[in-house]
Amino acid sequence: MKWTEFFTSSVGKKLVMALTGLFLISFLVVHVGLNSCIFNDLEWFDPNDNGRMFNKAAHFMGSSVVIRIMEIGLFVGILIHAIQAYVLYVQNTSKRKIGYKVKMGTKGSTWYSKSMTLLGTLLLLFLIMHISHFWVPSRVTGTLDPVQYGDTHTHDLFARMVAVFQNPWIVALYVAGCISLGWHLLHGFQATFRTLGVSNKKYLVMANSAGLIFSILVPVLFALMPISIYLGWIG
Amino acid sequence: MEHYIMNLTLKVWKQKNPASNGKFETYQVKNISSEMSLLEMFDVLNEQLISEGNDPIAFDHDCREGICGACSMYVNGRPHGPWHGTTTCQLHMRAFKDGDTIVVEPWRANAFPVIKDLVVDRTAFDRIIQAGGYISVNTGNAVDGNTIPIEKEKADKAFAAAACIGCGACVAACKNSSALLFVAAKVSHLALLPQGDPERRTRVLSMVAQMDKEGFGSCTFTQACEAVCPKEISVTNISRLNAEYIAGGLGSDKDYGHQ
Amino acid sequence: MLDSKIPAGPLEKKWTDYKGHCKLVNPANKRKLEIIVVGTGLAGASAAAALAEQGYKVKAFCFQDSPRRAHSIAAQGGINAAKNYQNDGDSVFRLFYDTIKGGDYRAREGNVHRLAEVSANIIDQCVAQGVPFAREYGGLLNNRSFGGTQVKRTFYAAGQTGQQLLIGAYQALERQVALGNVTMYSRHEMLDVVIVDGKARGIIARDLISGKLERYFGHAVLLCSGGYGNVFYLSTNAMGSNVTAAWKAHKRGAYFANPCFTQIHPTCIPVTGDHQSKLTLMSESLRNDGRIWVPKKKDETRRPNEIPEEERDYYLERRYPAFGNLVPRDVASRAAKERCDAGDGVGTTKQAVYLDFRHNLINKYGRTEASKQGIVEPDETTLVALGKEVVKEEYGNLFDMYEKITGENPYEIPMRIYPAVHYTMGGLWVDYELMTNIPGLYSLGEANFSDHGANRLGASALMQGLADGYFVLPYTIGNYLSDEIATKPIPTTHEAFTTTENAVNERINKLMGIRGKQSVESFHKRLGKIMWERCGMARNAQGLEQAIREIRDLKDEFWRDVRIPGSIDELNAELDKAGRVADFIELGELMCIDALHRKESCGGHFREEHQTPEGEALRRDDEFMYVAAWALKGEHDWELNKEELKYELVKPSQRSYK
Incomplete structure (x- = not known):
């Protein structure tokens, strides 16, 4: 079977979704880990940190060639995941030209498993906002303030975060984005493993539990960032 | 079991033929016993319609014991109606109460065009089986049945998958009109047995290719199919199909005609 | 006397000798020969697949939307085979003997022995196809016992054996469709046989969606259209099961044999009211437990x-200590009727008896399971819980089905059961080669009369259907077709096709033209009532004579006053049903005539005038040791042809299950 055939059948298209999804999940692990460095500024840890740990980590990431290449991969991954999703959405909805008078609704399935396109779209809108807040000034326009830690010269991404999250509306949008992410992951995480062929009950239970923990933990950590800054716990 | 009598309002899809536009018709039925099956209630209604000089409602049914897979009504927003693990013919009227309105629609999917009223064309399923849903063994080739011992757990799983009756409720329930539970049930049934092993790779690839040609959608794992399957076929079979597809697709050099 | 063409020689050598000497068609010639198969149940699907595998060009027809829906799918309990895997003394001879005895000595020895011989091959073939039979923990095939036998020879797949076997045959058939060897015509109903120069050469079929009549040619025609239990209106048959294909053949000259031999199955869910459209079987295997x-x-x-x-x-354990609850179906059914007639019935209608699992749930399964799990002195609740798990695995789907239909949980409350029409042993008369008296016209499976005599043993219908289709007909048809290799396909413009199609067309128009007042269903119900009351579990001369008069009147009334809505050129279930009911009415009359003429009791045919002092069936071998094959002579007029039954090996005796 040719690769083009392999990835373009109805099953193959879902494999593309699963593989890119898995890649994006792995990115989330890195992203949430790195950003959690801002919590070092909390009273409990080091109130004088002022984003030092986070900025240094961000600098490390920004200056690594490997990570910069991964970054391109990440954008490609998001694009493929999103485009394939919309293609599938259009194709799948066209398979039933005449619909039902009484809809199935959520009989037998969860609302979020049936709303992955909607949740994904919300995430995509969120991403556009998110990228314009941080990635664009950091990587494209270079408009962030410089900051120096010992010999390391870098820009103060932390200050940018603190600035952005002073606006309650933006904080609310970020929290909404995290909630969308949570629901999206709650279905996506375990479905990825099913699509990749995990049929053993024990492994499915593991995938389900890991998915549940992941889709709560990661979005909560992310959401706590703008909240903490807005409430002045950080910064 | 206590039984009771009820009067009901029915809203049923009426469509003269594949070419014409259908619409919902409303009917009143009286003195329906809770001991009747839903189809027996339709028999009563049809007798009433015939005596009034009207056209009866066409619907597919045959064995009326939940095994042939012919019956196919979408009742109140659910394929085969409100009961779990039940075909339309086994749905009994004690599922309803006096004064209820029951809305009955045909299976909806482009791959299952309506022939008349509630009757749809499910020959796409036959063509998917033709694509590879079998073990190629000519009559007379078989060795003694006990020369192939099969691990009981695998045999049981194969049986559970083989219980599929080909009714199409999975397609009717799926928001993508995917037939993957049907295909996966057959792929699993045969892949789990040693007899099915030689054709394992080609089978899954050909059947998926045919499914795509017939115009069914892809699987999003909402699990609505499993929830409505009268034989309670598990979606883990779809996972197994995916594993088979990956192994087959990566391992085989043959073309399968995917578009 | 009819010639059944049973080969000479000792019984156990007949089939081997036949296969060694029958004429063959070479592979190149097979491709030139076309065969029509009507019906795609176990017999039809297996025959179509096996013939196509050999290279014949096959056209297969079914009235359902897919061949997979044929009613063989509903068979529950299992399929017999003389494998002797259980080391309990089974053999080809014993299966043969049990079948002959179970059939109350009204079946042909030659056919039945052949059936027993090929039974083992069927299991092998099905396993190779991937049929998921029940297995032991060691991975080997499991068996259960079934009514009327004392060995465990029944192979099964939970309570869905028929489904699994049919899907196996269906898959083999679809494989041949994919290979281009079979053309499948679903939603098509055969409405007549076309006979050219005395040989069956094709059929007229109606496309049930468009209503158009179509002509099909075949060098031979196989009728695998199942039984006619629906003549009783209420039966365990599917709603669409009908006698039409066989009846059309009968009207074209094929003999109809032993029509009165009907099997009433003892364990069915009782009728609840007038609305009842069909009856549901609870597998006989339940009687094991x-x-x-x-x-x-x-x-x-x-x-x-x-x-x-x-x-x-x-009462069964009391009356029949040796076989107890496992007596053959006819015996168990009559015993239930006898109790209910005596006023001992249970349930609201008093037309039911209890089938109680509690004893074996606790003592058989519960205790075994407890000892397996090392539970010492388990209490009753534990035993019940443990037993339930095992029973669920054996019959889970049947118990669920019972609960859906009745709303009662059979794990807790005993099932209520009552006998219902289940199988018809009678059918088209065929010779040893499964050919009817019309050359080139064959009949397989339940549609023929051949193997079960006056009563069929449990788990033998699946065996016969598959034996006929996979292992018998593919040999015997060669013996006929080898002389047909020079016959070019007859164009369907041939006069015989035209006149036959015209006759079919005329009948349909006549039916549609009646425009009376009563629905098809109401006539069917009335016919069923006459048949059940007068030609059911017990029959007598007076009742049968009355039934014949009533059926004749019903026929007149039907053709005067039936109302069929809609038109011919569309999907019209009422019109399809009208044609079938019209045939059932004619068949009903013949069944009563046959039952009236057979002044003895045997198997499923119980004449009240002929019983032993203990109320058991009394055979009259001196006068009725023959197959009654009826030829249609005109309206209400049949001629009896007899095929004498000769028992070379078995000594007919009064069946005793005491």
Whole structure:
């Protein structure tokens, strides 16, 4: 079977979704880990940190060639995941030209498993906002303030975060984005493993539990960032 | 079991033929016993319609014991109606109460065009089986049945998958009109047995290719199919199909005609 | 006397000798020969697949939307085969003997022995196809016992054996469709056989969606269209099961044999009311584990579980100590009727008896499971819970089905059961080669009369269907077709096709033209009532004579006053049904005539005038040791042809299950 055939059948298209999804999940692990460095500024840890740990980590990431290449991969991954999703959405909805008078609704399935396109779209809108807040000034326009830690010269991404999250509306949008992410992951995480062929009950239970923990933990950590800054716990 | 009598309002899809536009018709039925099956209630209604000089409602049914897979009504927003693990013919009227309105629609999917009223064309399923849903063994080739011992757990799983009756409720329930539970049930049934092993790779690839040609959608794992399957076929079979597809697709050099 | 063409020689050598000497068609010639198969149940699908595998060009027809829906799919309990995997003394001879005895000595020895011989091959073939038969923990095939036998020879797949076997045959058939060897015509109903120069050469079929009549040619025609139990209106048959294909052949000259031999199955869910459209079987295998009883006290009002052991009448165990609850179906059915007629029936209608699993749930399964799990002195609740798990695995789907239909949980409350029409042993007369008296016209499976005599043993219908299709007909048809290799396909413009199609067309138009007042369904119900009351579990001369008069009147009335809505050129279920009911009415008359003429009791045919002092069936071998093959002579006019039954090996005796 040719690769083009392999990835373009109805099953193959879902494999593309699963593989890119898995890649994006792995990115989330890195992203949430790195950003959690801002919590070092909390009273409990080091109130004088002022984003030092986070900025240094961000600098490390920004200056690594490997990570910069991964970054391109990440954008490609998001694009493929999103485009394939919309293609599938259009194709799948066209398979039933005449619909039902009484809809199935959520009989037998969860609302979020049936709303992955909607949740994904919300995430995509969120991403556009998110990228314009941080990635664009950091990587494209270079408009962030410089900051120096010992010999390391870098820009103060932390200050940018603190600035952005002073606006309650933006904080609310970020929290909404995290909630969308949570629901999206709650279905996506375990479905990825099913699509990749995990049929053993024990492994499915593991995938389900890991998915549940992941889709709560990661979005909560992310959401706590703008909240903490807005409430002045950080910064 | 206590039984009771009820009067009901029915809203049923009426469509003269594949070419014409259908619409919902409303009917009143009286003195329906809770001991009747839903189809027996339709028999009563049809007798009433015939005596009034009207056209009866066409619907597919045959064995009326939940095994042939012919019956196919979408009742109140659910394929085969409100009961779990039940075909339309086994749905009994004690599922309803006096004064209820029951809305009955045909299976909806482009791959299952309506022939008349509630009757749809499910020959796409036959063509998917033709694509590879079998073990190629000519009559007379078989060795003694006990020369192939099969691990009981695998045999049981194969049986559970083989219980599929080909009714199409999975397609009717799926928001993508995917037939993957049907295909996966057959792929699993045969892949789990040693007899099915030689054709394992080609089978899954050909059947998926045919499914795509017939115009069914892809699987999003909402699990609505499993929830409505009268034989309670598990979606883990779809996972197994995916594993088979990956192994087959990566391992085989043959073309399968995917578009 | 009819010639059944049974090969000469000792019984156990007949089939081997036949296969060694029958004429063959070479592979190149097979491709030039076309065969029509009507019906795609076990017999039809297996025959179509096996013939196509050999290279014949096959056209297969079914009235359902897919060949997978044929009613063989509903068979529950299992399929017999003389494998002797259980080392309990089974053999080809014993299966042969049990089948002959179970059939009350009204079946052909030659056919039955052949059936027993090929039974083992069927299991092998099905396993190779991937049929998921039940297995032991060691991975080997499991068996259960079934009514009327004392060995465990029944292979099964939970309570869905028919489904699994049919899907196996269906898949083999679809494989041949994919290979281009079979053309499948679903939603098509055969409405006549076309006969050219005395040989069957094709059929007229109606496309049930467009209503158009179509002509198809075949060098031979196989009717695998199942049984006619629906003549009783209520039966365990599917709603669409009908006699039409066989009846059309009968009207074209094929003999109809032993029409009165009907099997009433003892364990079905009882009728609840007038709305009832069909009856549901609870597999006979349940009798392995269920005990049948009625309360000893008349007008018992207590719930079954409240009735103490000593106030229950386990009437089968009492009357037949050797076989107990496992007596053959006809015996068990009559015993249930006898109890209910005596006023001991249970349930609201008093037309039911209890089938109780509690005893074996606790003692058989519960205790075994407890000892497996090392539970010492388990209490009753534990035993019940453990037993339930095992029973669920064996019959889970049947118990679920019972609960859906009745709303009662059979794990807790005994099932209520009553006999219902299940199978028809009679059918088109065929010779050893499965050919009817019309050359080139064959009949397989339940549609023919051949293997079960006056009563079929449990788990033998699947065996016969598959034996005929996979292992018998593919040999015997060669013997006929080898002389047909020079016959070019006859164009369907041939006069015989035209006149036959015209006759079919005329009949349909006549039906549609009646425009009366009564629905098809109402006539069917009335026919069923006459048949069940007068030609059912017990028959007598007076009742049968009356039934014949009533059926004749019903026929007149039907053709005067039936109302068929809609038109011909569309999907019209009422029109399809009208044609079938019209045929059932004619068949019903013949069944009663046959039942009236057979002044003896044997198997499923019980004449009240002929019974032993203990109320058991009394055969009259001196006068009725023959197959009654009826030829149609005109309206209400049949001629009896006899095929004498000669028993070379078995000595017919009064069946005893005591």
